[in-house]
Amino acid sequence: MKRSTAIINSMMALSIITGCNNTPGQPDDVIYSSDIFTVYTDRVTQGPHTARAISPVEIESNYTSPEESGISQLLHFRFSLNSRDNELPQGKSHTVLIGSDTVFTFGEAIEKFDSIKEKLAGKLNKDTKWTLKVNMNPVLNSFKKQGYYVTPTNDTIYKDDFKGVWVAGSVDPLSWDFENLYGKHDRKLKDRGDGIYEVTLNLNPTTERPENPTGWKVDSIDSRFPRYHSDQLLVDALYNMAICDIASNLRPDSTYRAGKEWDGVWTRDVSYSVYLALALLDPDNSYRSLKAKLKETPHGTVIVQDTGTGGSWPVSSDRIVWAMAAWEVYKVTGDKSMLKEAIEAIDNTLNDDMKVVWDSNFKLMHGEQSYLDWREQTYPRWMQPRTYMNRCVLEQMSCMPRHSVYAMP
Numbered sequence: 001m002k003r004s005t006a007i008i009n010s011m012m013a014l015s016i017i018t019g020c021n022n023t024p025g026q027p028d029d030v031i032y033s034s035d036i037f038t039v040y041t042d043r044v045t046q047g048p049h050t051a052r053a054i055s056p057v058e059i060e061s062n063y064t065s066p067e068e069s070g071i072s073q074l075l076h077f078r079f080s081l082n083s084r085d086n087e088l089p090q091g092k093s094h095t096v097l098i099g100s101d102t103v104f105t106f107g108e109a110i111e112k113f114d115s116i117k118e119k120l121a122g123k124l125n126k127d128t129k130w131t132l133k134v135n136m137n138p139v140l141n142s143f144k145k146q147g148y149y150v151t152p153t154n155d156t157i158y159k160d161d162f163k164g165v166w167v168a169g170s171v172d173p174l175s176w177d178f179e180n181l182y183g184k185h186d187r188k189l190k191d192r193g194d195g196i197y198e199v200t201l202n203l204n205p206t207t208e209r210p211e212n213p214t215g216w217k218v219d220s221i222d223s224r225f226p227r228y229h230s231d232q233l234l235v236d237a238l239y240n241m242a243i244c245d246i247a248s249n250l251r252p253d254s255t256y257r258a259g260k261e262w263d264g265v266w267t268r269d270v271s272y273s274v275y276l277a278l279a280l281l282d283p284d285n286s287y288r289s290l291k292a293k294l295k296e297t298p299h300g301t302v303i304v305q306d307t308g309t310g311g312s313w314p315v316s317s318d319r320i321v322w323a324m325a326a327w328e329v330y331k332v333t334g335d336k337s338m339l340k341e342a343i344e345a346i347d348n349t350l351n352d353d354m355k356v357v358w359d360s361n362f363k364l365m366h367g368e369q370s371y372l373d374w375r376e377q378t379y380p381r382w383m384q385p386r387t388y389m390n391r392c393v394l395e396q397m398s399c400m401p402r403h404s405v406y407a408m409p
Contacts, residue, residue, distance in 0.1 A: 031232065042233040053237035056229075058217040071204050073098045074121040077169030079106055079134055079189075082162065083181040085307055086155040090315075097121055098130050098171070098203060103196060105135045106165070107152050124171065128203045132167060137195040139165075165189045171203050178307060180263050222247040225281055246281065255289040267293045267306050268318050271325040279328035287329045287338055290322060300348040301341075317357045317367030320349060 032039040037046035044051045051061040075098050079087045088094075092109045096102055142149040143159040150156050166181040166188050168174060174187065181187060189197035221227070221240050225247070228239045249257050251265075256278065258269040270278075270293065274286045293304045303322045305313035313319065326342035329335075357366045 031234075040234065041231070044234070053234045056233065056236040056240055057219070057221065058215075059237050059241070060215045071124045071171060072121050073124045075169055075171050075174075075203075077132075077167055077174060079104075080166045080168055080178050080181055081139070081149075081151060081155070081157050082164070083166060083178060084155060085168070085176075085178040086151040086153045086157075089152055098124060098128060101133075103133045103135055106139055124204045126204050126206045129200060130203055131198055131200045132189070133196055133198040134165065134189060135195060136165060136191070136197050140195050165197055167199065167201075173202070173205055175261055177262055183263075216241055218244055242277075243281075246278070250285065253288075254285050255292050256285065265289050265292045267304055267322055271321040274325035275321075275328050279325065279332050283329050283332045287326070287333075287335075290326055290329070290342075293319075293322060294345050297348075301345045302352065303345055303349045314353075314357050315367060317353065317365060320346070320353065322346075322349075 029041045030038060031041060037044060042053050049061070049063045051059060051063065053059050074095065076093045076095050078085065078093050081087070087107055088109050094104055094109055096104075139149045139157075143162065148156055148158045149162075163182075166184065168176050168178055168181065168187070170176075186201070187199065189199040191197050216237075218240070221243055225243045228236060230236055246256075249259065251257050251263070255265045256270050256273065257263050258266040262269070270286075270289045274290065278286045278289075294301050295304045303319045305316055305319040307316070323342070323346045326338075326346070330339045330342070353365065358364075359366055
């Protein structure tokens with residue numbers, strides 16, 4: 001009863017909000033109007049473009065995308081041992097004009113790229129084949145001499161644990177999703193026999209586009225989710241479109257992936273999604289997803305901080321958003337056992353953060369906003385992500401139990 005009542009109240013609020021934005025003198029079917037666009041009960045118009053809901057399960061549009069400006073031949077990338085972001089310190093990457101026959105050395109980034117070449121970089125053709133090469137001998141020699149290799153990010157990779165080297169980067173089909181590189185065989189480099197590993201990439205690949213790439217249509221809506229009906233056809237269709245997107249991100253283990261290209265469950269992504277809607281729409285799988293981001297340590301359960309700028313925690317320090325998501329699930333379910341489990345994880349996580357991330361002088365937390373995750377380019381060139389963590393905080397980290405330090409910047 002609690003869940004159905006909450007859903008009804010939420011949907012009533014949605015109808016009231018979307019139905020009361022029109023101003024005096026406007027037609028009854030106008031929900032919102034501005035100098036740029038107008039939202040009607042069944043369509044959105046902007047200049048000559050119209051997106052119209054034909055039914056609750058279909059939207060059509062006459063919008064035509066401008067011609068693509070093209071992708072630059074300039075590629076930023078980093079190599080990865082064992083599907084981790086561990087080759088270079090954050091803020092550094094390899095940079096190359098695609099087509100170059102450069103042999104890169106693992107762990108050694110070119111400090112400055114020739115600005116003249118950068119300005120002369122042309123546009124990358126579709127389906128450009130290019131062979132990327134990296135000298136892995138520094139790693140292999142360390143395996144032979146010491147039995148392990150310590151990466152520039154302080155990851156220790158033992159010889160017997162070495163699974164391979166992959167590449168992540170800025171041009172499709174490459175991405176910065178290090179955690180899921182294991183399954184990307186087209187991005188794994190192979191030893192040619194002399195310690196030089198290489199892979200031939202198909203960059204800027206041609207992708208099949210649907211006949212109506214701006215339209216949307218489905219045959220039916222997943223029955224596991226609540227239904228919504230109103231006298232505003234556009235809102236009905238947008239709700240159903242959202243439900244379809246939600247259902248498409250449900251993994252076989254009934255947890256929610258971060259997106260099509262991000263198959264794992266990510267703390268910040270699932271937490272915001274649960275907070276905004278999923279707790280109400282799918283509380284069971286919401287909490288199952290949240291539980292997937294808990295980690296057992298010798299001093300109790302803590303919330304996992306995903307990889308990000310600076311490697312991970314404490315430069316990336318937004319894992320605590322998990323708490324507000326767990327509270328939303330509790331408000332829907334009223335499950336006291338779930339609440340007890342969540343409070344333990346939150347308490348342990350805050351204890352770690354208060355020792356390391358909390359600045360008692362400014363009464364603020366160190367770290368970056370979630371929307372800046374992995375966005376070193378938003379900072380000045382002279383600034384490194386570790387600037388967020390002053391020497392005093394880093395000294396505090398040395399006093400902490402080793403298990404609570406997930407990654408050093």
